[in-house]
Amino acid sequence: MKIQKLLSFSALILLTLSFGCSKESGQHTFSLADSTFMLDDxxxxxxxxxxxxxxxxxxxxxxxxxxxxxxxxxxxxxxxxxxxxxxxxxxxxxxxxxxxxxxxxxxxxxxxxxxxxxxxxxxxxxxxxxxxxxxxxxxxxxxxxxxxxxxxxxxxxxxxxxxxxxxxxxxxxxxxxxxxxxxxxxxxxxxxxxxxxxxxxxxxxxxxxxxxxxxxxxxxxxxxxxxxxxxxxxxxxxxxxxxxxxxxxxxxxxxxxxxxxxxxxxxxxxxxxxxxxxxxxxxxxxxxxxxxxxxxxxxxxxxxxxxxxxxxxxxxxxxxxxxxxxxxxxxxxxxxxxxxxxxxxxxxxxxHLPKGEALPAVPEAKPSTALKEIVFDKQIDVFEYRGKGRSNSDPLTFEDMNQAYGYMIYKTNVNGGKKAELKIDGLRDYGIVFIDGERKGTLDRRLGEEKLLLDIPAGVHTLEIFVENMGRINFGPNLLKNKKGIIGEVSFAGHVLKSWTMYSLPFDRVETLKLKGSKLSGNVPTLKSGSFDVVNPTDTYLDFRKWGKGVVWVNGHNLGKYWSIGPQQTIYLPAEWQKKGRNEVVVLELNKPENNILTSLSQPILDDLQEKK
Structure with a gap:
């Protein structure tokens, strides 16, 4: 083989085997040839x-x-x-x-x-x-x-x-x-x-x-x-x-x-x-x-x-x-x-192994089990949980609030006495609309939803919009169009709404001390906490098929989001993030806050689709 070296490097590293590097020291070179890589020439x-x-x-x-x-x-x-x-x-x-x-x-x-x-x-x-x-x-x-x-x-x-x-x-x-x-x-x-x-x-x-x-x-x-x-x-x-x-x-x-x-x-x-x-x-x-x-x-x-x-x-x-x-x-x-x-x-x-080489044995599959059901004994809705807000004439984005991820509540007043459309110009990405604390509907960017018909009685009423950042775009020409929250105007019956207060809910950590009672506040996004005991930690899969939409933490680890529409219905909980004895679980549930029991499975469900496009 005619070899033309384009790059040649040498260093003291591990002794190279045909399929990798060993734990012994040795001198090595790595370079390019006309048609292949060259390791030690x-x-x-x-x-x-x-x-x-x-x-x-x-x-x-x-x-x-x-x-x-x-x-x-x-x-x-x-x-x-x-x-x-x-x-x-x-x-x-x-x-x-x-x-x-x-x-x-x-x-x-x-x-x-x-x-x-x-x-x-x-x-x-x-x-x-x-x-x-x-x-x-x-x-x-x-x-x-x-x-x-x-x-x-x-x-x-x-x-x-x-x-x-x-x-x-x-x-x-x-x-x-x-x-x-x-x-x-x-x-x-x-x-x-x-x-x-x-x-x-x-x-x-x-x-x-x-x-x-x-x-x-x-x-x-x-x-x-x-x-x-x-x-x-x-x-x-x-x-x-x-x-x-x-x-x-x-x-x-x-x-x-x-x-x-x-x-x-x-x-x-x-x-x-x-x-x-x-x-x-x-x-x-x-x-x-x-x-x-x-x-x-x-x-x-x-x-x-x-x-x-x-x-x-x-x-x-x-x-x-x-x-x-x-x-x-x-x-x-x-x-x-x-x-x-x-x-x-x-x-x-x-x-394709070199002659005389053999692969190591495949390690056995790790054990996985279903836990006993988890019962949540403390909860708080997000309106009680939120802290001090920030006021501005127009809605502020997550970026304006120096908030990376999570959720935000937008609050203002609206004049009623009419049945008309609430329009959000630029919802990023999922919104739940409340009038005087009562849930009126949801808007989903995936489905192109930006309007919601509201029938509001006469008088001045409180409008609150709970907004979820569902993930910034990671590919294509829209990388520069990635701000989150409400990025434009909000109007009701054609009238642009002003005088907003924004409440950040980044949930980079959960203040569990705020979760006290067990009384449900209504159909409002709610944080719930509970626990389970483990003798010998093993992998398990938290089963959210009966839940709505949210995110789950175990022992402070954010395990990710769940959503009943699928295809994913379980959340993987690795044995490595469990501990012997008591383990703490926190769930933020957006759509079914009445749920109070969480079960688990020994195998995942990744292909249960409940919504068809």
Whole structure:
């Protein structure tokens, strides 16, 4: 084989096995040849799977990596999420589940290489595509552009990421093989000057190893920067993969499918995406036989907890907020257990092992059980729970209130004596309307709802609108149209309403001391608390089929949202976030506050759709 080395790096890292890295020290090099990657001057085929550290409890990172090895992966890929690491401007967080450096180090200990994807924009069905909400408060700032404020904030972020992760590159003694610059930029723009600015910022932050770009086939020319390794997403025909990459890389490889999709993600109100392994095993076999490297998106999806789900929205499709489960019908299920797809893929990968190599045994599935029913004994409605409000002539957005996620109550007075329409110009994204504390109806952005017919008696009455942020758009041209709450005017009978008071309900934490009595205040969003006892913590799935819409916390961990429309009907509660003895549960229920009992199951329900589009 004629080898032309484009990049060559050496470092003291783990001794490399044919399918990964071991725990022994050794000297290594990583470079590019005409058609393959070269590890220690020998051809190396990357067989990678994507795992996102915030979607898996930190306590389970190592177990997931052992499963990756058992399926035959030698590498894992992960995005880095700006909005987790800089939730508020200038305040960085790399602790707990945000400890990305520890995630990479554990991969090294488990004999896995890492592909790092730290660009500020990640997509990933993640809130705002990974951007922190506060960027929208910088007047004139434009993401994914040469705009000066954006580049300034971007630079601060990538410098902090570099401090954490640049020392872990293979050329500095670590296990990070490659680092991705931007993310599917060709699907958004074609500014090569902007891409070059990205590259330079990465290098200045210490990412001086192998850099690459990735894009879908139709956008790969627009998204590639000359001098970086091109990679392709979503194409698994070996001929087409090689044609696309050779066209950008002087007729050479290596050939890398940066995102190979074994299934897809879900959003509320649409059927669960599930595809049999048989539809992929032949493709995987063909790709590996052709010597093409691959990163499976996702190998293990996990759960999108907190308020971190994103949403799709384009002119041709409605607003589509994604569900909390990121099961993705991936080889490893939401709880980290091997699926039929895992076993079938493992069989394919085993065929391509070097002679004499064998895969480790597959760890047994983790136990899961149903808990005893949970009875809630304390509650408070959100109108009692809320604190001091902020007044303004017009409605203020979440961003105006320096509120990242969660909910907000908008309050004003309205003159009655008529039956007319209440119109909200720009509801983001789900609203419940109250007159004098009495629930009158809901408005749902997904369904294009912005008007509600109200029959209000004569006199002055209190209007309150409870608004939920259901996730900022994470893909497409509307990234710059992502403010939340009520972003325009509210009118009744054609008269614009003024003199508003806004009450923030971010629920970044729940003040449980406020939950005291058990008396129900009416059909009002209500916080409820209860507990359950555990002798030996095991995985379980909280069953919300009889509930309405809301979010659940266990022992302070926000496990994500539920919604009766489906397809997801259960919330995964990992054993790692339970404790022996008493465990605290808090639920915010929007639509069925009368519910007072929560049950659980030993298996998830991800495909029970109660609403048809």
């Amino acid at each position: 020998k051809p190396f085929q990357i067989i990678s799977g994507e795992i996102h550290y915030p979607r898996v409890p930190r306590e389970a990172w190592r177990d997931r990596m052992k499963m990756a090895k058992a399926m035959g992966l030698n590498t894992i890929g992960t995005y880095v999420f700006w909005n987790l690491h800089e939730p508020e401007k200038g305040k960085f967080d790399f602790s707990g589940n945000n400890d990305i450096a520890e995630f990479v180090k554990i991969a090294k200990q488990e004999g896995l290489w890492v592909i790092l994807r730290p660009s500020p924009y990640v997509c990933a069905e993640w809130e705002f595509g990974g951007y922190p909400y506060w960027l929208q408060n910088e007047k004139g700032l434009q993401v994914r552009s040469r705009e000066k404020q954006y580049l300034a904030e971007y630079k601060k972020y990538i410098q902090e990421i570099g401090k954490q992760l640049a020392p872990l590159q293979i050329n500095h003694g670590g296990n990070i093989l490659m680092v991705q610059v931007e993310n599917e930029y060709g699907s958004y723009g074609a500014d090569k000057v902007y891409l070059e600015m990205n590259r330079k910022m990465f290098v200045d932050a210490g990412f001086d190893g192998l850099l690459y770009t990735c894009d879908p086939e139709k956008d790969i020319v627009k998204g590639h920067l000359k001098g970086l390794m091109p990679a392709i997403n979503g194409q698994d025909n070996p001929v087409k993969v090689k044609q696309a990459i050779k066209g950008l890389n002087e007729g050479k490889g290596p050939f890398f499918i940066a995102e190979w999709y074994p299934a897809w993600f879900d959003w509320w109100g649409t059927a669960h995406h599930k595809v049999p392994a048989a539809q992929y095993t032949g493709k995987l076999d063909t790709v590996l036989a052709a010597g093409i490297s691959i990163n499976m998106y996702m190998f293990h999806g996990g759960s999108t907890r907190g308020f971190m789900n994103g949403a799709n929205f384009r002119d041709t499709i409605p607003f589509e907020p994604q569900i909390s489960s990121y099961d993705y019908d991936a080889p490893l299920d939401e709880a980290g257990n091997a699926t039929d797809k895992f076993m079938k893929f493992r069989e394919v990968i085993a065929k």
